[in-house]
Amino acid sequence: MKVAIIGTGFSGVAAACQLLARLPAGSELYLFNASGSMARGLAYGTQSDEHQLNVPAARMSLYPQDPGHFQRWLQTQSLAGDGHEFVSRRLYGVYLQASLQAAQAEHPGVTVHSVVAAVQELETQSSGAERLRYTCADGSSATLDVDAVVLALGHFAPRAALPALQQLPAGLYINDPWQASALDELDAEAPVALIGSGLTMLDMLLSLRRRGHRGPLLALSRRGLQPLGHRANELPPPNWQLDHALTREAQTLRQMTRLFRAELRRAAALGRDWRDVLGAFRAHTASCWSRLDLSDRARFLRHLQALWDVHRHRAAPSAIAVLEAARASGQLCAVAGRLQLVELLDGGRARLSWRPRGGGEARSFEAARILNCSGPTAGSASGFAAERSPLLAALQQQGRLQPCPLGLGLHTDAGLRLLDAQGRPQAGLFYLGPLLKAQHWEATAVPELRVFAERLAQACTAP
Structure with a gap:
C-alpha cells in the first residue's frame, strides 16, 4: 500500500506514526513538506525557548493510548518534571521528530520517503489511485500515484486588517510574524504596533522582551481581550460533573x-x-x-x-507574568478598537488610526514596525483562495471539497474521509488538522488531534 501525507507538522507526524503501526509490510509512506522542516509546522517551528506550550507536559503525548509518552521522552533528556511544567514549543518539535524516527525504526517493513516539494494538484485515476503533481525544491515537476492521500494542512497565515497595510514598504509591515526576519534590524527604542492582542501577540511580546526591546508597544484588537493564564498547578481537580x-x-x-x-x-x-x-x-x-x-x-x-x-486557550503562567510586567511598566498599551486608516510617514514609519470600541474620537499611533498578530485563519465562506492554498483551491474547483459555509474548515465523514461537493466521502482522500473545527469545534489542540489521527489511520488501513 502507498500512502502520501501532505504536511508534516503535528497532524502529519501523528498520522504518520499511527499509519506506521498499521500499514502492512512492504508498504510505502511518502511525507511531503514544502519547507523541508519535518515535525515542525507553524506551532513548533519557533527556535525561541521563551515560546512555551500552552498545555502542561502531562497532556502532550503524541499517542492517545500512551498518555505518558512525552514525559518519558523528557526523562531521556533529563528534563522530566511532575507533568505540570510548560516546556518550550521548540523542544516539543524535537520530540515530534524523535517520535517519528522511533516509529520508523520500530516498523522497518514500511519504507518512508521524505519529499521536499509543494503538492499542487490531486487527480483520481481510473484505477482508484490518487495521482499527485508536485514541484520540487529545485523547480522540477513530478507525479506520484498512491492508494491514499492524507491532507495534514494546518492554519493559513493571518489576513491583513486593512489592505493598505500590504502596501507599506517591506520591513515596516510584517504579515507573518513567525518569519525569521520579523524583528530584524529593529531599534530597541522603536515603537511597535501589534495588530491583535491574543496568544500571537504574547509570543511577539516575549520575543521583543528577550531582545531587550524598550520602546512603546501598542496591542490593538476589536475587543481588547488579552490572554489569560493557566494555574501554576494546571492539572485540574477530578470529578467535576456538569449538568x-x-x-x-x-x-x-x-x-x-x-x-x-x-x-x-x-x-x-x-x-x-x-x-x-x-x-x-x-x-x-x-x-x-x-x-x-x-x-x-x-x-x-x-x-x-x-x-x-x-x-x-490559555497561556503558561510565566508568559502571563511577562505580559503583566509589560503592562505595569507602561511599555505595553492594549486597546480595543477598529483600525481605520494607515498612512506612510517620512522616516520609514507609519501612522495607524483607529476608532475606540464603544465610540469616541479616533486615536493614532506611529510605529516603526507593525506585526500582524491576529492569529492564523482558515478558509472563507466561499472556500479557499488559490494564493493561500493552491492545493485546496484546486480540489474545490474539481468539486472534491465541501467547505464549511461559515469559513471554519472542511467536512469529512467519521473516518476523516473528505466529503466532495455533493457530500459523498472519497475513499482515498483524508484530512487531519485544524480545519476539522467546522464539524467538531475542538480540533486545534494535541489532545483532540491525536485521537483524530488514530481514527484516520484505522479507516485508511481497514480492509
Whole structure:
C-alpha cells in the first residue's frame, strides 16, 4: 500500500506514526513538506525557548493510548518534571521528530520517503489511485500515484486588517510574524504596533522582551481581550460533573449559554475555579457544537467566540507574568478598537488610526514596525483562495471539497474521509488538522488531534 501525507507538522507526524503501526509490510509512506522542516509546522517551528506550550507536559503525548509518552521522552533528556511544567514549543518539535524516527525504526517493513516539494494538484485515476503533481525544491515537476492521500494542512497565515497595510514598504509591515526576519534590524527604542492582542501577540511580546526591546508597544484588537493564564498547578481537580441538561439535552445556543453560566456560578459558590468548568466541558464540546444549527453557530462566532477563545486557550503562567510586567511598566498599551486608516510617514514609519470600541474620537499611533498578530485563519465562506492554498483551491474547483459555509474548515465523514461537493466521502482522500473545527469545534489542540489521527489511520488501513 502507498500512502502520501501532505504536511508534516503535528497532524502529519501523528498520522504518520499511527499509519506506521498499521500499514502492512512492504508498504510505502511518502511525507511531503514544502519547507523541508519535518515535525515542525507553524506551532513548533519557533527556535525561541521563551515560546512555551500552552498545555502542561502531562497532556502532550503524541499517542492517545500512551498518555505518558512525552514525559518519558523528557526523562531521556533529563528534563522530566511532575507533568505540570510548560516546556518550550521548540523542544516539543524535537520530540515530534524523535517520535517519528522511533516509529520508523520500530516498523522497518514500511519504507518512508521524505519529499521536499509543494503538492499542487490531486487527480483520481481510473484505477482508484490518487495521482499527485508536485514541484520540487529545485523547480522540477513530478507525479506520484498512491492508494491514499492524507491532507495534514494546518492554519493559513493571518489576513491583513486593512489592505493598505500590504502596501507599506517591506520591513515596516510584517504579515507573518513567525518569519525569521520579523524583528530584524529593529531599534530597541522603536515603537511597535501589534495588530491583535491574543496568544500571537504574547509570543511577539516575549520575543521583543528577550531582545531587550524598550520602546512603546501598542496591542490593538476589536475587543481588547488579552490572554489569560493557566494555574501554576494546571492539572485540574477530578470529578467535576456538569449538568446533563447542558451536555446532553440543550439544543440551542441560548440554552447552552444559560446553563454554562449556571455551571460557572455553581463552581464559584463551591470555591472552585472557572477553569474546572471549562476542563469538564471539553469532552462535551463537539457534541454540543453538533447540536447547534447553522444560525446558532454563526451567532456564536459573532458574539461569543472571542470570549470563548481567551478563556479556553490559555497561556503558561510565566508568559502571563511577562505580559503583566509589560503592562505595569507602561511599555505595553492594549486597546480595543477598529483600525481605520494607515498612512506612510517620512522616516520609514507609519501612522495607524483607529476608532475606540464603544465610540469616541479616533486615536493614532506611529510605529516603526507593525506585526500582524491576529492569529492564523482558515478558509472563507466561499472556500479557499488559490494564493493561500493552491492545493485546496484546486480540489474545490474539481468539486472534491465541501467547505464549511461559515469559513471554519472542511467536512469529512467519521473516518476523516473528505466529503466532495455533493457530500459523498472519497475513499482515498483524508484530512487531519485544524480545519476539522467546522464539524467538531475542538480540533486545534494535541489532545483532540491525536485521537483524530488514530481514527484516520484505522479507516485508511481497514480492509
